[in-house]
Amino acid sequence: MITAGFGFRGAATVQSLRDALAEAAGDRAPQAIAAPADKCDAPAFAAFAAELGLPVTPVPAEALEQPETLTHSLRVQAKRGTGSVAEAAALVAAGPGARLLAARSVSPDHMATCALAESPET
DSSP, X not given: OEEEEEEEOTTOOHHHHHHHHHHHHTTOOOSEEEEEGXXXXXXXXXXXXXXXXXXXXXXXHHHHXXXXXXXXXXXXXXXXXXXXXXXXXXXXXXXXXXXXXXXXXXXXXXXXXXXXXXXXXX
């Protein structure tokens, strides 16, 4: 199973999230999406999730700190304890043994990031 993890700023729009997913996914279709638990109720993310109709995994803040990410943003590391929120969210939500399909992608407006992780049973 492929899970799309998201990181985004408060000013992100549904279009920001769509664009980040399109950049990350290419022709792959995720079966689930994930984001930090404290961001899952953000209006843009909630609307985006409803539009996709996919299951959403809220990832607790402490879980974001655990996986090794390909991207290492110092700003994000200082704020969230991980090099990439999108990559960490995807890995945690995809489960033990998951692997990133690529480093995170950034929306053209720089408001959202998305990364895909694949569960080992896929």
